[in-house]
Amino acid sequence: MTIEITLLGTGSPIPDPNRAGPSTLIRAGGQQLLVDCGRGVLQRLAAAGAGASGLSALLLTHLHSDHIADLGDLLITRWVTTFTPDAPPLPIIGPPGTAEVVEATLRVFSRDIGYRIAHHDDLNAPPPVDVQEYTEGQVWDRGGVRISVAPTDHRPVTPTIGFRIEHTDDDGTASVVMAGDTVPCAGLDELAAGADALVHTVIRNDLIEALPQQRIRDICDYHSSVAQAAETASRAGVGTLVLTHYVPALVPGQEEQWRALAAAEFDGPIELGNDLHRVEVTARR
Numbered sequence: 066m067t068i069e070i071t072l073l074g075t076g077s078p079i080p081d082p083n084r085a086g087p088s089t090l091i092r093a094g095g096q097q098l099l100v101d102c103g104r105g106v107l108q109r110l111a112a113a114g115a116g117a118s119g120l121s122a123l124l125l126t127h128l129h130s131d132h133i134a135d136l137g138d139l140l141i142t143r144w145v146t147t148f149t150p151d152a153p154p155l156p157i158i159g160p161p162g163t164a165e166v167v168e169a170t171l172r173v174f175s176r177d178i179g180y181r182i183a184h185h186d187d188l189n190a191p192p193p194v195d196v197q198e199y200t201e202g203q204v205w206d207r208g209g210v211r212i213s214v215a216p217t218d219h220r221p222v223t224p225t226i227g228f229r230i231e232h233t234d235d236d237g238t239a240s241v242v243m244a245g246d247t248v249p250c251a252g253l254d255e256l257a258a259g260a261d262a263l264v265h266t267v268i269r270n271d272l273i274e275a276l277p278q279q280r281i282r283d284i285c286d287y288h289s290s291v292a293q294a295a296e297t298a299s300r301a302g303v304g305t306l307v308l309t310h311y312v313p314a315l316v317p318g319q320e321e322q323w324r325a326l327a328a329a330e331f332d333g334p335i336e337l338g339n340d341l342h343r344v345e346v347t348a349r350r
């Protein structure tokens with residue numbers, strides 16, 4: 066019952082030469098779940114040995130541009146690289162508003178979709194999708210993998226959700242929680258309770274608050290700092306804390322600075338690093 070976490074993109078809205086936009090690949094029980102689809106996601110998926118056509122589902126924490134920047138690329142590329150006839154639609158699970166965003170994205174590419182249907186005999190319909198909108202509850206139960214959702218707090222961005230992914234086999238149940246962008250909140254505390262790993266987006270308030278642009282400083286009020294993410298991990302009693310979505314970009318050589326800020330509030334293992342950093346999670350019991 067292992068769950069493998071691959072940080073595909075550890076960046077933020079600010080383009081960085083070395084970090085793709087926010088997205089994470091979860092592999093469990095033979096399934097591949099993509100959480101968010103930021104800038105460059107398909108290149109990072111390829112580097113991780115995966116691809117759009119092999120995804121079991123797309124999970125969206127919220128509809129901020131950095132988390133959905135490459136949704137169009139994902140939908141079109143999955144469509145043109147799926148060669149099995151009558152392939153099932155891509156399940157897309159996100160907060161209310163997701164269906165509108167997916168429909169609008171497909172509309173943006175309607176000319177491309179028309180060209181390809183006209184050109185290829187075996188493409189007769191637009192990319193098939195199955196969008197499901199949730200703010201709480203169990204949303205997936207297939208082949209030993211269960212996913213549940215709870216509301217997070219990233220206001221004024223609303224609604225936003227976190228995901229708890231559990232993989233059960235004869236040896237037990239491993240669990241990973243994807244917090245997304247959020248300040249500390251009861252919804253996330255409950256979702257993360259006892260999880261084997263918590264993947265949390267973080268910002269360095271100490272660095273951002275010193276910047277001259279108010280618009281940049283604004284981001285502090287709806288994200289968790291490194292210390293706050295670590296406090297959430299402590300309160301929820303999680304096994305491993307995985308930090309991602311570094312704002313500002315984590316400068317190579319400063320990893321221990323970030324780790325120390327988290328370690329002051331959380332006793333367990335702390336994982337952080339570059340794009341494609343992998344963490345294997347097993348049940349602690």
Ligand SMILES: [Zn+2]
Nearest residue numbers: 127129219246
């Ligand atoms: Zn956001």
Ligand SMILES: [Zn+2]
Nearest residue numbers: 087129131246
């Ligand atoms: Zn973000």
